Amino acid sequence: MAHAAESNYPTPAILQEVKPAVLPRATLVENNRSFGWVTDKICGIIEGKTPTWWWVCFVLAAMVASFTIAGLIYLVATGVGVWGHANPVNWAWDIVNFVFWIGIGHAGTLISAILCLLRQKWRTSINRAAEAMTIFAVVCAAIFPVFHVGRVWFAWYLFPIPSANSIWQNFRSPLEWDVFAVSTYGTVSVLFWYVGLIPDLAILRDRFTAAGNRLRGFLYGIFAMGWRGSNRHWSNYEMAYLILAGIATPLVLSVHTIVSFDFAVSLIPGWHTTIFPPYFVAGAIFSGFGMVLTLMLPLRAIYGLEDLITQYHIDCMCKITLATGTIVGYAYGMEFFIAWYGANPYEGFAFINRAFGQYAWAYWIMITCNVLTPQFFWFKSIRRNTALVWVLSIFVNVGMWFERFVIIVTSLARDFVPSSWGYYSPSVVEIFTFFGTFGVFSVLFLLFIRFLPVMPMAEIKAVMPQGDPHGHPASASGHGNHGAH
């Protein structure tokens, strides 16, 4: 109502004179598609016959996942010594992999929560898959610390559950904070994802029931909770979604902050720095967007979703990757500066050692992938080359894994006393276990794209011109007066 009144105001005379440029809003759904097209397109992915490529990928992914399962069985049966950790490097690939996977998850929450609060409407077509990615990444991340505890059947000691030992967890330790941060993150990510799924599950329930597939209609129906698109429900739903976005934002920032506390609260040179929390958060979002691009570009090509994931979406994702990658590059530089400026000989040595010591190869892989790779995204011609963007996104993933490796291993291998220096190499078991997590992740992601809507239909409809009750034509200007509501 209010906007109708606003648009009746006469145009100020000054605007007639200066004629400010009217910038068109980017179209979020191209080719002027209808609501029905969106529903059919996204439900069609689930309703159609299982494609052959899906089975091929699924079998391959399951085979890769078996490496993790075999590695873990071997570890439990033998002992945690089957991994390559030994004094002085007692944290190695397990924690590297844990931080790597947790970081990947962060882009999902960024897209679903932070971009929601910032009213970035382009998030709608990628948020569902990105949130799924978050959950599956947390699953992969959780494997490593849980099995690193050694006797995994005592992993419940991590939680304050009364036991016959009477003793409690040490809440003064950042590792215990991490237990709460990661488990909260996993839980809230699942809840957020599920709430977003409810209206879409209701569509699937009704479509499968109407098509005569009562079993699948029933199964989707259970999880749809009897959703019926009532506006009285949407009102509470929208509010709940906004609050979830509002709390998931500090959550995602706090999770990687607390992960960085695992290092920053210790006294090891190269870890004990205040730059860690923001630097870890930026790195997490950087790696997560790398993974979102890695996953979404093939999905877009296979399912012909170019009208929903437009070039504009790819541009936005590339630009965020560029921005966060540059922040990460700045953090690398700043670490060196502070190591010099702080005049602590141990700190100074740790950084010289990173760049020119025994692990220099890892350091320079990290610099190349994380600092140089995203700079290509300055160029429109590169952002428009989907295959190249995909390849660059893989470099980002590789680079961010090496970042965690460099941080964790170089600092431990060369700490204060030269007599305790060492060199760490991973064991075969450890390499296979990590390799397998890509299979675990892919299996889960393939199941997701087969059985659940890969895009939030209701949210996409809400940002389409047909969803606007004030009848603005597609991608016209004049949306500006909506901002305040």
Place this chain on the structure above:
Amino acid sequence: MAAQPYGLVAVFDTAPDIYHAAERVRDAGYKFWDCITPCPVHGLDRAMGVRRSRVPRISLMGGILGFTTGMLLIYFTDAYDYPLIVGGKPFFSPMFAFPVSYELTILFTAFATIGGMFILNGLPMHYHPVLKSNHILRGLDDKFLVVIEARDPKFNLNATRALLENIGGKEITELEA
């Protein structure tokens, strides 16, 4: 009374149509009625006269409960039930208790928000007259529906049908109770 339908349903094609129809139904004084839309329609709450959602109050309670739980849990375990000297640090301090309490605040708020949303919406409700209608498939896909319930004091089969026709509703049908 047994033959009384649950209500009347009318179909609208576009978001502006339902927006204006909702304003008309609201102004006609109906209380027990609803719009069925495939997506949240901007401003429809006000057009329907739906008041602001009360979910935030429940969320706030969840958040306060979560923070308190965190602080009390850490005080109880580390400073009261089994105090243990670790690194000469105090048994309890709100500083080191903060990260865990912060996470529990978020966790409890999330559960309260979602639980509150379900309770206020009366969900799960797997059987509902609206879900039995043939229109629901389109109402979640690309049409917009108005449902006026028979229990509304102003409901009158003919007058209400006339109102729905008047505001541009199509395919007006009775919903089985």
